[in-house]
Amino acid sequence: xxxSGKVLAMASDHGGFxxxxxxxxxxxxxxxxVKDFGTFSEDSVDYPDMIHPAAKAxxxxxxxxxxxxxGSGNGAQITANKYPNVRAGLCWTVEQAELTRLHNNANIMxxxxxxxxxxxxxxxxxxxxxxxxxxxxxIGRVEKINKLL
Ligand code: RB5
Numbered sequence: 001x002x003x004s005g006k007v008l009a010m011a012s013d014h015g016g017f018x019x020x021x022x023x024x025x026x027x028x029x030x031x032x033x034v035k036d037f038g039t040f041s042e043d044s045v046d047y048p049d050m051i052h053p054a055a056k057a058x059x060x061x062x063x064x065x066x067x068x069x070x071g072s073g074n075g076a077q078i079t080a081n082k083y084p085n086v087r088a089g090l091c092w093t094v095e096q097a098e099l100t101r102l103h104n105n106a107n108i109m110x111x112x113x114x115x116x117x118x119x120x121x122x123x124x125x126x127x128x129x130x131x132x133x134x135x136x137x138x139i140g141r142v143e144k145i146n147k148l149l
Pocket of ligand 1: 076
C-alpha cells in the first residue's frame with residue numbers, strides 16, 4: 001500500500017469493536033489517517049448509530065473509502081448500502097475483497113468481527129485498499145445498481 005496520509009473512515013458496533021481497534025492500529029502504522037466514527041468500547045450499542053455517519057461521509061464524498069464491522073458484518077453492510085453513492089461489500093476472504101473492488105467498485109468493506117481471525121481481516125483490508133476497479137463490462141453493471149424498478 002502506498003496511500004500514506006490518506007484518510008479512511010472506520011465504524012463498528014460492539015461486535016466489531018475489537019477488530020476495528022486492531023485494524024485501525026495497523027492502518028495508522030501504514031501511514032493512514034483514520035476518522036473513527038465509533039464505537040469506542042465493548043458496551044452494547046446499535047450498529048446503525050455508528051454506521052450511518054461513516055456511510056454518509058462516503059456518500060457525500062468527504063472520505064473515499066471506509067472499513068466497517070459488526071458481529072456478522074451484515075447489519076453494518078445493510079445499513080451502509082442505504083446510501084445511493086455507497087457500494088458496501090461484505091468480505092470474509094481476501095479474494096472477496098479483491099472481487100468487490102475489481103467488479104463492484106466497492107467504496108466500503110464490511111467485515112464480520114466475530115467470524116474472521118484478526119490477522120486475516122488485516123490481509124483482507126490490505127487487498128481491499130490496494131485493488132483498483134477493473135472497469136470494462138463492470139461499469140454498466142455498477143451503473144444499474146441504483147436503477148430501481
Ligand atoms: C450484535 O449482537 C450483532 O447483532 C451485530 O453486531 C451484528 O452482527 C448485526 O448484524
